[in-house]
Amino acid sequence: xxxxxxxxxxxxxxxxxxxxxxxxxxxxxxxxxxxxxxxxxxxxxxxxxxxxxxxxxxxxxxxxxxxxxxxxxxxxxxxxxxxxxxxxxxxxxxxxxxxxxxxxxxxxxxxxxxxxxxxxxxxxxxxxxxxxxxxxxxxxxxxxxxxxxxxxxxxxxxxxxxxxxxxxxxxxxxxxxxxxxxxxxxxxx
Amino acid sequence: xxxxxxxxxxxxxxxxxxxxxxxxxxxxxxxxxxxxxxxxxxxxxxxxxxxxxxxxxxxxxxxxxxxxxxxxxxxxxxxxxxxxxxxxxxxxxxxxxxxxxxxxxxxxxxxxxxxxxxxxxxxxxxxxxxxxxxxxxxxxxxxxxxxxxxxxxxxxxxxxxxxxxxxxxxxxxxxxxxxxxxxxxxxxxxxxxxxxxxxxxxxxxxxxxxxxxxxxxxxxxxxxxxxxxxxxxxxxxxxxxxxxxxxxxxxxxxxxxxxxxxxxxxxxxxxxxxxxxxxxxxxxxxxxxxxxxxxxxxxxxxxxxxxxxxxxxxxxxxxxxxxxxxxxxxxxxxxxxxxxxxxxxxxxxxxxxxxxxxxxxxxxxxxxxxxxxxxxxxxxxxxxxxxxxxxxxxxxxxxxxxxxxxxxxxxxxxxxxxxxxxxxxxxxxxxxxxxxxxxxxxxxxxxxxxxxxxxxxxxxxxxxxxxxxxxxxxxxxxxxxxxxxxxxxxxxxxxxxxxxxxxxxxxxxxxxxxxxxxxxxxxxxxxxxxxxxxxxxxxxxxxxxxxxxxxxxxxxxxxxxxxxxxxxxxxxxxxxxxxxxxxxxxxxxxxxxxxxxxxxxxxxxxxxxxxxxxxxxxxxxxxxxxxxxxxxxxxxxxxxxxxxxxxxxxxxxxxxxxxxxxxxxxxxxxxxxxxxxxxxxxxxxxxxxxxxxxxxxxxxxxxxxxxxxxxxxxxxxxxxxxxxxxxxxxxxxxxxxxxxxxxxxxxxxxxxxxxxxx
Numbered sequence: 001x002x003x004x005x006x007x008x009x010x011x012x013x014x015x016x017x018x019x020x021x022x023x024x025x026x027x028x029x030x031x032x033x034x035x036x037x038x039x040x041x042x043x044x045x046x047x048x049x050x051x052x053x054x055x056x057x058x059x060x061x062x063x064x065x066x067x068x069x070x071x072x073x074x075x076x077x078x079x080x081x082x083x084x085x086x087x088x089x090x091x092x093x094x095x096x097x098x099x100x101x102x103x104x105x106x107x108x109x110x111x112x113x114x115x116x117x118x119x120x121x122x123x124x125x126x127x128x129x130x131x132x133x134x135x136x137x138x139x140x141x142x143x144x145x146x147x148x149x150x151x152x153x154x155x156x157x158x159x160x161x162x163x164x165x166x167x168x169x170x171x172x173x174x175x176x177x178x179x180x181x182x183x184x185x186x187x188x189x
Numbered sequence: 190x191x192x193x194x195x196x197x198x199x200x201x202x203x204x205x206x207x208x209x210x211x212x213x214x215x216x217x218x219x220x221x222x223x224x225x226x227x228x229x230x231x232x233x234x235x236x237x238x239x240x241x242x243x244x245x246x247x248x249x250x251x252x253x254x255x256x257x258x259x260x261x262x263x264x265x266x267x268x269x270x271x272x273x274x275x276x277x278x279x280x281x282x283x284x285x286x287x288x289x290x291x292x293x294x295x296x297x298x299x300x301x302x303x304x305x306x307x308x309x310x311x312x313x314x315x316x317x318x319x320x321x322x323x324x325x326x327x328x329x330x331x332x333x334x335x336x337x338x339x340x341x342x343x344x345x346x347x348x349x350x351x352x353x354x355x356x357x358x359x360x361x362x363x364x365x366x367x368x369x370x371x372x373x374x375x376x377x378x379x380x381x382x383x384x385x386x387x388x389x390x391x392x393x394x395x396x397x398x399x400x401x402x403x404x405x406x407x408x409x410x411x412x413x414x415x416x417x418x419x420x421x422x423x424x425x426x427x428x429x430x431x432x433x434x435x436x437x438x439x440x441x442x443x444x445x446x447x448x449x450x451x452x453x454x455x456x457x458x459x460x461x462x463x464x465x466x467x468x469x470x471x472x473x474x475x476x477x478x479x480x481x482x483x484x485x486x487x488x489x490x491x492x493x494x495x496x497x498x499x500x501x502x503x504x505x506x507x508x509x510x511x512x513x514x515x516x517x518x519x520x521x522x523x524x525x526x527x528x529x530x531x532x533x534x535x536x537x538x539x540x541x542x543x544x545x546x547x548x549x550x551x552x553x554x555x556x557x558x559x560x561x562x563x564x565x566x567x568x569x570x571x572x573x574x575x576x577x578x579x580x581x582x583x584x585x586x587x588x589x590x591x592x593x594x595x596x597x598x599x600x601x602x603x604x605x606x607x608x609x610x611x612x613x614x615x616x617x618x619x620x621x622x623x624x625x626x627x628x629x630x631x632x633x634x635x636x637x638x639x640x641x642x643x644x645x646x647x648x649x650x651x652x653x654x655x656x657x658x659x660x661x662x663x664x665x666x667x668x669x670x671x672x673x674x675x676x677x678x679x680x681x682x683x684x685x686x687x688x689x690x691x692x693x694x695x696x697x698x699x700x701x702x703x704x705x706x707x708x709x710x711x712x713x714x715x716x717x718x719x720x721x722x723x724x725x726x727x728x729x730x731x732x733x734x735x736x737x738x739x740x741x742x743x744x745x746x747x748x749x750x751x752x753x754x755x756x757x758x759x760x761x762x763x764x765x766x767x768x769x770x771x772x773x774x775x776x777x778x779x780x781x782x783x784x785x786x787x788x789x790x791x792x793x794x795x796x797x798x799x800x801x802x803x804x805x806x807x808x809x810x811x812x813x814x815x816x817x818x819x820x821x822x823x824x825x826x827x828x829x830x831x832x833x834x835x836x837x838x839x840x841x842x843x844x845x846x847x848x849x850x851x852x853x854x855x856x857x858x859x860x861x862x863x864x865x866x867x868x869x870x871x872x873x874x875x876x877x878x879x880x881x882x883x884x885x886x887x888x889x890x891x892x893x894x895x896x897x898x899x900x901x902x903x904x905x906x907x908x909x910x911x912x913x914x915x916x917x918x919x920x921x922x923x924x925x926x927x928x929x930x931x932x933x934x935x936x937x938x939x940x941x942x943x944x945x946x947x
Contacts, residue, residue, distance in 0.1 A: 024791075028792055039262060039263065041247060045650075046308075048564040048565055048567065049569055050618065053309040078309075080306070130331075167574055
């Protein structure tokens with residue numbers, strides 16, 4: 001079974017207090033300049049929703065968002081369409097897209113110095129209950145995809161903390177031992 | 190991980206009703222055939238619509254990104270899911286919740302679907318449905334299977350069919366109702382779902398149930414068909430007054446009473462008879478004239494009643510007519526816990542304010558119904574899961590959606606209220622102010638709707654936050670007001686029956702287009718949406734908060750004791766209100782206030798038709814603009830005359846407004862055009878209607894139909910016997926025709942020839 005619809009959320013280190021609506025014109029500019037991978041469609045705003053998807057850049061294969069689920073803000077790349085690639089490639093694609101969005105946001109002139117992501121703290125999950133429900137929720141398969149890739153990329157030991165709530169999607173909170181920046185990783189995946 | 194290949198079809202095969210599973214399989218087969226090019230896009234579009242799978246904005250493959258029209262290169266450019274609708278474009282799935290009823294298990298499934306297929310949000314609509322946005326059509330069969338497994342069908346959620354059957358959310362726990370209408374709403378839903386007599390309509394058909402005549406309740410007056418519960422004096426026998434032919438949309442119609450005191454056992458055969466007559470006699474070709482309200486108006490209620498009575502006589506008896514009602518009347522809701530009253534003591538911060546506005550004391554001792562105020566009707570998956578847990582913890586899963594885009598928990602034990610409030614706080618849903626001015630309903634507008642003109646959700650977000658912050662200090666009379674915001678004249682937010690309604694329009698200012706909202710005043714929420722408001726003034730979107738402030742300030746300052754807002758508006762007159770807002774209506778220069786030229790929550794320079802901006806800056810006032818100004822002025826004067834009950838004056842002015850609007854269209858090609866009414870209408874027909882030019886740019890044939898109908902009625906003097914209802918509609922149609930001309934002018938590129946009138 002190919003692991004598909006892998007999602008990566010990179011948590012923020014700095015910038016939790018930036019008003020969410022700041023990201024609306026920024027995402028519109030990303031569309032105008034076609035700065036992100038995938039077919040970019042539109043911007044959706046949920047600033048009125050408590051701990052919700054925040055502001056999304058809607059794209060065909062997957063959405064980018066400044067996401068506030070569980071009260072923790074981060075950049076989420078949310079794969080919606082299944083691909084024919086293998087698990088490692090799917091993981092790489094999601095991670096690469098998330099990192100690129102983080103890099104662009106950190107470089108935005110109006111956010112300069114105010115926003116910093118911490119790629120040592122991630123949430124990785126599979127957006128696919130069909131293949132990850134029941135007795136075997138796919139934690140071992142997901143771990144097999146995540147651990148070697150992240151250890152190779154980061155050059156560091158990583159800690160994977162599974163989220164056991166059966167209602168939630170199969171997910172790991174990821175802690176990379178080494179402190180990393182977006183710049184350390186960009187271009188490596 | 191599960192070993193494949195598995196599918197939701199396999200996983201859920203024993204959990205779906207057999208007939209529903211079969212229907213979904215057939216739908217999936219049609220998807221496959223469509224992908225092979227074996228079904229016409231037009232046919233497939235109606236197929237998916239009847240399963241609730243709707244189109245969304247930008248599904249035609251282009252979007253103005255603020256700088257240019259950008260082509261959206263969807264992966265399968267040759268594949269369509271409808272005319273001019275790309276296969277891979279994001280769409281919306283509408284999920285029916287008859288009478289708004291929802292179980293905990295269903296809430297959990299909606300949460301899963303929102304997370305896996307949508308953008309993480311489940312949206313409550315103004316007809317007790319839930320919608321998921323930004324989904325792919327190929328995911329819809331599995332979405333439908335997962336819903337079917339928990340007793341939900343999306344069949345006939347859209348398309349020309351019997352839509353969701355709505356009912357008052359407090360039916361059964363209401364202090365003023367005649368009796369609980371829920372079993373009857375359930376019976377009609379089950380009876381009409383997929384009924385052979387309801388498969389050949391020209392348009393959609395909406396049914397509603399009310400338990401009370403004088404409350405807002407089920408809003409029967411604005412429905413295609415509606416039922417108001419009554420008890421026969423002396424005998425206390427439950428009966429229904431049946432209404433037909435109401436509807437909002439661009440031109441609202443008041444429902445007419447079809448039958449009084451109809452025995453409850455007759456509601457299913459009468460509904461069937463109405464469906465058959467509507468299917469047989471209703472308009473099929475001209476979409477804008479196809480709702481049943483037009484048929485009822487055309488035949489007159491007496492003749493319509495006669496047709497239904499005759500049709501009823503020839504129906505083949507169906508055992509379901511009685512058995513469904515008998516079955517559902519037996520199903521009664523039960524509380525989870527024993528009734529207990531709230532004990533006095535110290536309560537969490539905000540609790541008392543919340544209790545005052547969000548808690549309704551049921552007639553059943555010790556129980557209350559709690560409204561969970563849901564901003565813009567949007568819920569996250571996590572919120573839904575916690576709410577599902579609460580539905581099991583506090584009540585017997587007796588939860589309903591409301592047409593005001595909230596959730597209602599019924600049978601909450603009073604003593605549990607502090608804990609209930611605390612649980613809501615953990616998910617950010619403990620906001621007070623349900624059923625107040627800050628509890629604003631909104632349609633999707635330009636966020637996702639293909640028809641959206643202005644950002645209704647963006648405006649709603651801004652004004653509801655502002656009004657919520659002022660709520661505690663606000664005077665009680667202002668607190669009670671209702672605001673509803675639609676992105677276009679179609680009234681999906683039900684703006685016609687609010688104290689202050691708004692609908693999206695646009696105005697041209699030199700080379701720019703400016704987002705506006707038309708202010709609608711005079712509507713009535715109570716009495717089942719008892720009367721409809723009329724447009725007063727178009728104000729730039731960004732100035733709507735100030736518009737509301739001025740109106741509420743004036744109301745507080747000048748109202749008479751006990752005077753409602755509706756009565757206040759009637760007393761002071763629309764002219765005075767327009768004067769109050771006159772400066773706000775004026776469009777400033779782009780340099781002076783650039784923010785006016787974009788919409789709420791959308792930094793792109795505003796456009797309604799992907800036209801570039803700034804091409805001909807410095808242009809002098811075009812002659813068509815003078816014609817449109819005259820049209821605006823006549824339209825407004827018509828409304829004032831209508832308020833004064835001057836029927837003849839209102840009709841004449843409305844017609845004049847239409848002729849000026851038509852003249853504006855002709856002057857877009859011939860700046861010097863002049864002509865009498867006959868010539869103007871004929872020239873318009875020849876050069877703009879028959880050529881398809883006008884329809885192409887306003888995307889609708891009905892607006893031109895309004896003009897032709899008005900011209901015919903005036904020249905034949907058919908209007909001479911008209912009363913208030915017909916005049917109200919004529920004034921509305923003049924206003925809408927003018928709005929269409931604004932759209933035409935904003936959309937159409939200047940065209941050199943032919944030159945009408947030359």
